[in-house]
Amino acid sequence: MSALFNVLVAVAVVALILVRQFKPQQLGGDGRKWWLIPAVLVFFAVKDGGLIDQHHQAGSMALLGAELVTGVLMGVGWAWTSRIWTEPDGTVWSRGTKATAGIWVLGIALRVGLAALGALAGIHMGTGAILVALAASLLVRGAILMWRARPALASYGVAAASPAQQVWKDRV
Numbered sequence: 001m002s003a004l005f006n007v008l009v010a011v012a013v014v015a016l017i018l019v020r021q022f023k024p025q026q027l028g029g030d031g032r033k034w035w036l037i038p039a040v041l042v043f044f045a046v047k048d049g050g051l052i053d054q055h056h057q058a059g060s061m062a063l064l065g066a067e068l069v070t071g072v073l074m075g076v077g078w079a080w081t082s083r084i085w086t087e088p089d090g091t092v093w094s095r096g097t098k099a100t101a102g103i104w105v106l107g108i109a110l111r112v113g114l115a116a117l118g119a120l121a122g123i124h125m126g127t128g129a130i131l132v133a134l135a136a137s138l139l140v141r142g143a144i145l146m147w148r149a150r151p152a153l154a155s156y157g158v159a160a161a162s163p164a165q166q167v168w169k170d171r172v
Helices: 002-021 029-033 036-046 057-081 098-120 128-157 164-170
Strands: 025-026 083-086 090-097
Touching: 002 036, 002 083, 002 128, 025 128, 029 083, 057 090, 057 098, 090 128, 098 128
Parallel strands: none
Antiparallel strands: 025 090, 083 090
16 A cells, blocks of 8 residues: 555656646745655655665665666756746746756656666565655755746845835835
């Protein structure tokens, strides 16, 4: 049941990411918790153990490392192919591009290849490896997006004051 639950969590998170990545998403503000979903994914990945196949420790560690490298590279690719812009009110937004979709396809192909390689070698990789790699992707993507948006966020600080606040300041 735990493996099925992890698969359902991974599918739900991927669906959420795909929807959110390809429609405009505001950075800053509530984006301060960009690390929360990766933390939850890592929790589910390690709570039951089984990240490493005990019968093939070296091979499963190598595959887990390759999954993590793939995840990190996917996160870097997603972040650098996302478009970032600032609206006139000072809010900073991000949205994935066609190149981001290409990174998705390439990353999925690499992960399928790693799973096939592991299966051919008789290595049983649990769903935890996928969750950890997905967490790495999201963590790296979020960090790079916030880093890329930092100059725009710092120059504007908070969103423009409402007209009522501006009138009050004019009277003082």
